[in-house]
Amino acid sequence: MTIDELSKLMKEGFEQIQRQFEDVNKRLGNLETDVAWIKGKLEGTQEGKASVWQIITTATAVGAVIIVLIALLK
Template identity: 55%
Template sequence: MADQDFRERVLEALSRLELQTRENNARLEKRLDSLDTRVGTLERDVGWIKGKLEGKQEGSSKVLTILTVCTAVGAAIIALIALFN
């Protein structure tokens, strides 16, 4: 009988281990899903920030171009005024 009791105890221990493993796997899957969601949110937010920065960069480029053109036109006007005086 001792042999049979030992087998039953081993089988019970194995079934408990299997149950714990399934529970741990379920918890890990939930955590991975949560991490996937968070990483997706971060990727979206980083993309938005990157777009904002690129937009500001384009705006700064336009302002510098307009400023350069206005300076050149102003210099030409001053040169013409100096020429005719």
């Protein structure tokens, strides 16, 4: 092999490695997007559960006040 052939072969190898790095970078970007979407879904679910618990707590407190008022009026 001549130096020119080796140089061409190395250039092709480096180009192939560069394409592979670009593919990995693209996949990593997609993975980051997917993880962010999942994180958002989990946070939304947690906020929904917190909202439900707040309603239950408020309803329980209102119920307790009503029971106390009924007990006081009798």
